[in-house]
Amino acid sequence: MRGSSRRPVAVVMAWVRRQPPKVKAFLAVVAGMAALVFIRFIVHDHDNLFVAAEAAHALGIAVLIYKLTKEKTCAGLSLKSQDLTALFLAVRLYCSFVMEYDIHTILDTAALAATLFVIYMIRFKLRSTYMLDKDNFALYYVILPCALLALLVHPSTSHNIVNRICWAFCVYLEAVSVLPQLRLMQNTKIVEPFTAHYVFALGVARFLSCAHWVLQYLQFMAVY
The missing domain is CATH 1.10.287 (Helix Hairpins)
Known part of the structure; x- marks a missing residue:
């Protein structure tokens, strides 16, 4: 049966x-x-989607930390993806402090601390296992377009325009921060189980985050 x-x-x-x-x-x-x-x-409260996205991201980072501490290797992991993750989390944390201090500020602080730990492990402790030649995605391909798009398209709220641009930048950068990891996986043509679980968790997190913004926009359009 x-x-x-x-x-x-x-x-x-x-x-x-x-x-x-x-x-x-x-x-x-x-x-x-x-x-x-x-x-x-x-889902009636769309903010719960953002919390769920952060939870999925945290789960992915936990998988990475387990891999780094238990297996003592960072093979298959992209340091550049972690650098982008730390960058958008730092910018979003800044925006949380100056625009809207809430539960997301605490969650982003924990996620940033965990990501910095992952970066430290890859860059220093497990540097001998880092696939530098395979992690060859140029970061300016994503950082510059995200910065330009943030200048052109950003929220029209009552906050300072610099803060609004920073918020848009971190949203756009979050959406593409996984690209170096995907490029590394394509170059190696080998996907380790923990890396696959991490990428899957990131995919779930990005989808929930995207759903949050799409539904927020639809709700805004329905009101106005």
Whole structure:
């Protein structure tokens, strides 16, 4: 009985794996939109989505710390992704202090401290296992476009314009901070289990964060 109940899921997953990349991308977009609609109807306080995104991010960092401390290796991990993560968390933490001090400030402080620990482990303690030649994504490809986009598109609130630009910058940078990690995985063509779990947690966190902003915007448009 249990095997028969799982068989349709296995058949669907096998079918998806056989599809070309473009079809997989289309299916992912459709699944994301369906999940967004589902979330809109079951989540009444959209701020909970942001908390859930931060929780998923924290879980991903916990997986990294476990890998670094137990396996004593940082092979397969991108230091540049961690640098981008620390950058957007630092900017968001600054914005939290000057714009809106709340529970997110505490969560971001903990996440930044954990990320700095990961950076310290990769850069110093486990430097011999760091794949420097594979971690070759140029950071200015994401930092400069995010900064330019933040200058052009930022929230129209009553806060200081510098703070509004900084907030937009950290939102945009968060969305693309995983790109160096994906590039490293593409270069090595080997995905370790802990790295895969970390990337999956980041994907969940980014989706929930995106859902938060999309639903906030839709709610704003419905009011005005």
